Amino acid sequence: MELKGAHILLKMLQEEGVDTVFGYPGGAVIDIYDALMEAGDINHILVRHEQGAIHAADGYARASGKVGVCLVTSGPGATNTVTGIASAYMDSIPVVIFTGQVPTALIGNDAFQEVDIVGITRPCTKHNYLVKDVRQLARTIKEAFHIARSGRPGPVLVDLPKDVINATAQFKVPGEVRLKSYNPTYKPNIKQLNKVVDLIQKAKKPVIFSGGGVSLSHGHHELTELARKAQIPVTSSLMGLGGFPGTDSLWLGMLGMHGTFRANMAVSECDLLISAGVRFDDRVTGKVDEFAPHAKIVQIDIDPTSIQKNIPVHVPVVGDCKISLSQLNSLLDKEDLSGVEDQRKSWLDQIEQWKETTPLAYKQGDVIKPQYVIETLYDLTKGDAIIATEVGQNQMWAAQYYHLKEPGHFITSGGLGAMGFGLPAAIGAQAGAPGVLVVDIAGDGSIQMNIQELATAVQYKLPVKVVILNNGFLGMVRQWQELFYERRYSSTKFVHTPDFVKLAEAYGATGLRASKPEEVSAVLAEGIKCEGPVIMDFIVEPEESVYPMVPAGAPIKKMLLV
Amino acid sequence: MTEKRHLLSILVDNEPGVLSRITGLFSGRGYNIESLSVAETVDPSISRITMVTKGSPMIIEQINKQLNKLINVIKVSDLTGTKYVQREMALIKVNARSEHRAEILRISDIFRGQVVDVGVEHFTVKVEGDTEKINAVLNLFKPFGIREIARTGGVALPRENK
Numbered sequence A: 001m002e003l004k005g006a007h008i009l010l011k012m013l014q015e016e017g018v019d020t021v022f023g024y025p026g027g028a029v030i031d032i033y034d035a036l037m038e039a040g041d042i043n044h045i046l047v048r049h050e051q052g053a054i055h056a057a058d059g060y061a062r063a064s065g066k067v068g069v070c071l072v073t074s075g076p077g078a079t080n081t082v083t084g085i086a087s088a089y090m091d092s093i094p095v096v097i098f099t100g101q102v103p104t105a106l107i108g109n110d111a112f113q114e115v116d117i118v119g120i121t122r123p124c125t126k127h128n129y130l131v132k133d134v135r136q137l138a139r140t141i142k143e144a145f146h147i148a149r150s151g152r153p154g155p156v157l158v159d160l161p162k163d164v165i166n167a168t169a170q171f172k173v174p175g176e177v178r179l180k181s182y183n184p185t186y187k188p189n190i191k192q193l194n195k196v197v198d199l200i201q202k203a204k205k206p207v208i209f210s211g212g213g214v215s216l217s218h219g220h221h222e223l224t225e226l227a228r229k230a231q232i233p234v235t236s237s238l239m240g241l242g243g244f245p246g247t248d249s250l251w252l253g254m255l256g257m258h259g260t261f262r263a264n265m266a267v268s269e270c271d272l273l274i275s276a277g278v279r280f281d282d283r284v285t286g287k288v289d290e291f292a293p294h295a296k297i298v299q300i301d302i303d304p305t306s307i308q309k310n311i312p313v314h315v316p317v318v319g320d321c322k323i324s325l326s327q328l329n330s331l332l333d334k335e336d337l338s339g340v341e342d343q344r345k346s347w348l349d350q351i352e353q354w355k356e357t358t359p360l361a362y363k364q365g366d367v368i369k370p371q372y373v374i375e376t377l378y379d380l381t382k383g384d385a386i387i388a389t390e391v392g393q394n395q396m397w398a399a400q401y402y403h404l405k406e407p408g409h410f411i412t413s414g415g416l417g418a419m420g421f422g423l424p425a426a427i428g429a430q431a432g433a434p435g436v437l438v439v440d441i442a443g444d445g446s447i448q449m450n451i452q453e454l455a456t457a458v459q460y461k462l463p464v465k466v467v468i469l470n471n472g473f474l475g476m477v478r479q480w481q482e483l484f485y486e487r488r489y490s491s492t493k494f495v496h497t498p499d500f501v502k503l504a505e506a507y508g509a510t511g512l513r514a515s516k517p518e519e520v521s522a523v524l525a526e527g528i529k530c531e532g533p534v535i536m537d538f539i540v541e542p543e544e545s546v547y548p549m550v551p552a553g554a555p556i557k558k559m560l561l562v
Numbered sequence B: 001m002t003e004k005r006h007l008l009s010i011l012v013d014n015e016p017g018v019l020s021r022i023t024g025l026f027s028g029r030g031y032n033i034e035s036l037s038v039a040e041t042v043d044p045s046i047s048r049i050t051m052v053t054k055g056s057p058m059i060i061e062q063i064n065k066q067l068n069k070l071i072n073v074i075k076v077s078d079l080t081g082t083k084y085v086q087r088e089m090a091l092i093k094v095n096a097r098s099e100h101r102a103e104i105l106r107i108s109d110i111f112r113g114q115v116v117d118v119g120v121e122h123f124t125v126k127v128e129g130d131t132e133k134i135n136a137v138l139n140l141f142k143p144f145g146i147r148e149i150a151r152t153g154g155v156a157l158p159r160e161n162k
């Protein structure tokens, strides 16, 4: 069948099971948009800024487990996606980005709206392509999806010159992708797993440290099974939240800079640290030399570069988290674990004691405490909502006080920490998980970075609920200034902030506000009940800080407490 | 940890942009490249990059893994500590006043160099061999005054195919 490039693209999207595309048109992709008019089975969501498109594709991927897709024009359309691509890359999220490009004959001429987006995104994509020949188009798209979703997932960009889109070629669905240089290792080495079994049996004070890799591989059931079977308490990175039930008695809470006292203490004292799907980010380890100083460290990861990158590891296991944990469970089943409860008692008692003496805490007074808003949201939703977050204190309080049940329910820009991520990601998540309550926990600063996407939410009837913890500050930076810069609040106080309630109304959404603690519950309940998108503006304590806090570069044991 | 020099032989897809993926990886992650040479292999769809880099064992391990992670990298071999042959070529433009000409030619002969260009006041000598040999020639030429050097960077192959 002879087809135009634009139609080959759409055929391949259907072939890959894509039903939703987030995008924004322009000259270089006008022919693709023209072809889209007839592609009834592809739902195109017109965002209001290309950064919104890429974050939405990211949120969609996380909530649905499918590959997120984004389509933008050349030049400024392409550069507007770079922050979102970098965020997806840091968090290993499978997205495919199609960018328009000037015709091949003009490439390199500084043509109108030409940028070398392949060059720009080389260090922040898993791989990228410039398609120079329409006959390569179908195969390239097939490879792009394959690379994005397999192994350690990540964003893949495909740059499409306008003449390639308009040229025709014989179309046949390409066969299975085989790349001689790309073959992720899924199955772990059994010898290494046997060493882990041995370590588990000898350990007196073991801890499991789980990360985004567990969620990405859907290994949460296997993780839970392992923890319960061997009675090992679990902590996780920000990206790992939801991989283990936040209400389980073995749950320690998050680890690291704003981790719980008991998680940071447990890791500092443990004699065995079994890590799965983590990359030992500096926000987690604090001072590397004093991280888990008494522990034998096991690291399970599908990406060999993650292993031994930041900290020395005793037992490396290269493999998919789900498969590795499942095989580990089978090996443990052959062992006698009957005495394990007694064996762990003193360790679990110690942890319980840390929890009792130094829990997460705040005091609710006359002014609304941001933590109280999140706790109330948790109570009202029973932990069933998908939580997207912005970046800053709001993100950390969400991580601390919203106890998650499942993976894919905590959608946050973890590695990059990109303000403006939350609202578009929530919109994408809502498109990927219709019928589920999606809440964006936001700061008054971050929400203003992509507020325009409220129009997208209203237009496509994606009923996301935005909870603004309005502290009048770039709170997280203010907190650092308070603690480490003698309260010199340089450029962190907002002298003017829009009226978010009126803003919501201007966009055609609902706006609600709570200024007193006794209003919080009612406003949240009303907001959740509303049919469409809602902004809830909570006027919170301006100078509340997130605790515990490990100062940057300090050992995680050295926490500042409330 | 001690830094050591490593000789890597990297097979890559012979495609535009591949070299920039590799050099970008090195600059982005702060690894260093001491020398680099690239050319097609017997199979024209594959190029061989021969690279000398330096780092602690942990860094060299990362370099190896990070290179392997690039989709266009087919194979990375660390030749350090294995049996291999390595050659490098240098063109050396050395001052050659009449009273020094005989001496320069003698040194060049000892190292099996070849004079490839002669001027009133200079010779350009081509030398090839391993890095040490070229450094030795350079040292001996130094007293005459070296005007310019062009070095290729090493190329290498394992002695036996494993």
Ligand SMILES: Cc1ncc(C[n+]2csc(CCOP(=O)(O)OP(=O)(O)O)c2C)c(N)n1
Residues within 6 Å of the ligand: A390, A391, A392, A393, A394, A395, A417, A418, A419, A420, A442, A443, A444, A445, A446, A447, A469, A471, A473, A474, A475, A476, A477
């Ligand atoms: C795009 C971007 N710019 C700057 C920063 C640095 N930064 C981190 S947190 C923060 C403050 C965020 O303020 P707000 O959204 O109001 O959240 P709060 O901390 O007050 O909850 C800033 C400026 C960032 N993470 N991302």
Ligand SMILES: [Mg+2]
Residues within 6 Å of the ligand: A443, A444, A445, A469, A470, A471, A472, A473, A474, A475
């Ligand atoms: Mg704020």
